Amino acid sequence: MAHSPAEQHAMARALELALRGPRSRNPQVGAVILSPAGDVLAEGWHRGAGTPHAEVDALSRLPEGAARGATAIVTLEPCNHTGRTGPCAEALILAGVARVVYALDDPGEVSGGGAERLRAAGIDVEPGLLREQALALVGPWLTAARLGRPHVTVKWAQSLDGRAAAADGSSKWITGAEARADVHTRRAASDAIVVGTGTVLADDPALTARTGDRLHPEQPVPVVIGARETPASAALRAHPHEPLFYDTHDLSFVLDDLWDHGLHRVFVEGGPTLASAFIAAGFADRVLAYVAPVLLGGPRVALADIGVPSIDRAHRLHVTERLPLGADTLFVAERAATDTVIAGRAARDGTEGES
Known part of the structure; x- marks a missing residue:
């Protein structure tokens, strides 16, 4: 009918x-x-x-x-x-x-x-x-329901030759204002934004979602992974949400705990080390690569080792969107949804069959 x-x-x-x-x-x-x-x-x-x-x-x-x-x-x-x-x-x-x-x-x-x-x-x-x-x-909830863990988006910005920063470590700004505005829109659509302690100590990010100079009504919960202490004066400590800190490199543990906090859309924005770790562990469900038409050269690549010893072991993704953002281009890519449903973790209204 x-x-x-x-x-x-x-x-x-x-x-x-x-x-x-x-x-x-x-x-x-x-x-x-x-x-x-x-x-x-x-x-x-x-x-x-x-x-x-x-x-x-x-x-x-x-x-x-x-x-x-x-x-x-x-x-x-x-x-x-x-x-x-x-x-x-x-x-x-x-x-x-x-x-x-x-x-x-x-x-x-x-x-x-x-x-x-x-x-x-x-x-x-x-x-x-x-x-x-x-x-x-x-869509992200469906992935979370299938896998019994949060849906993970890994984001980075890079030059045309695949660098995340110049040789001296400077990276503001590889991409332009339109690309940065798009990032804030996607932050606002996420439940949690994840960085490593290295990013916190180097950049002191606020980890908020903003529209211009104003805070977006929807804010992701800030999450910091790593053993080093986050300073009491860190900008993220003034975030509208109480930050979550994980003194561990066990990403499975982190994702399980975020799931138990009711956070199932996770936005990883923590630099090459953390991005590479999520990808190598097989936790990157979606990749956002903001590519700027600049050349930097040097050693500061956008991704480090992700466990690909040869071309036949490459992570093959499906590009779902190419979005022009001023002079830059956003590539949105996802992996195939081949995982099966995890019984008890996929029920509506919570885990383990509770509703």
Whole structure:
């Protein structure tokens, strides 16, 4: 069955509603309930762990029986498990909904399967409406759900010949103002921004997301990895969020702890040593390479050893975007999503099957 114009409009609205929910280990989900004639009956979104899911939030705004014969438009497949909240598939069945249209399948072994349960109850189910737009919204969460750890973006700026700084260590500024503004936009879309102690001591970064001279409303949590002490006067200590410090080089431990803090979009911006470590460990899900048309030469390369002894062991990435930014160019590249779902870590509303 084709999607009606009313359903397409409602899904676009549901994606807008999803953005009202908090960014956390749980996906941002929106829902719209349509009457059989295509009129909007109710709207809802997920407000965080332990609160009603988007579908239930929307249904709760209707009188009993008002959803009978209606269509539920949801950005993510209704869940099929019980945690801190009940299964949305069952709530839709009990409400008498006749049709469910959703954008993305739920990847969780625990939480997935809602579509099958709905179909078994005689409800018409149609997946895939505005799938690409929904992927843009929750793509990092899907990676986190598959892997049971945060989605990791590794960013660096480089010269055309692959240098991150001149021979004397100076690097401000390789790229221009447009590229730097783009970085701040992407920082604001992240849950955490990660650097090493070397970057903190050398550059004293604030690790904030800014629009011009103003702080962006959304700020990533600053994270520092390394054994050296961060000075009490460091700029990042004035960050709106309390910084997290990790006196370890165990990146798996760091990512697990960030996951447990509810931080699943991680932005690594810590210089060649830290960037190389994340890539070598296989934790770089997305790479942002800002390339400036300048030549620097010298030893200060953008990446160090990433564990590639020969060309057949190269990290092959898929370039998803080439974005001109003034004189510079941003290359966005991602690795293939070949990892399987980790049971219990992929459930909506938290880890280990809790919701």
